[in-house]
Amino acid sequence: MKRTIYITAFTVLGILLQFLAHALVERWYIIKLVKDYETYGLGLSWDQWFLVHHIAAVVLFIAGAAFGFWQGRFWWPRLYDESGVKRWKRK
Secondary structure (H helix, E strand, O other): OHHHHHHHHHHHHHHHHHHHHHHHHHHHHHHHHHHOHHHHOOOOOHHHHHHHHHHHHHHHHHHHHHHHHHHHHHHHHHHOOHHHHHHHHHO
């Protein structure tokens, strides 16, 4: 049960971190778009930029959840499993 909660918490952490990264990158690029749309618009309309946003949001959400899950599975045996503790103490 502890392992499931630990991995779930890491997955939620991965999702939260991707939301933060997504917000920072999006805010930075939207400021550039508003200031000089011809240069940073890449020939896309605002409707196409909304589509790019939605696709990127889904991809980042999946990537954040997968990264958090992977990190939870990676760190669980190293911190809480007896064989993992012995392995770390030897190094």
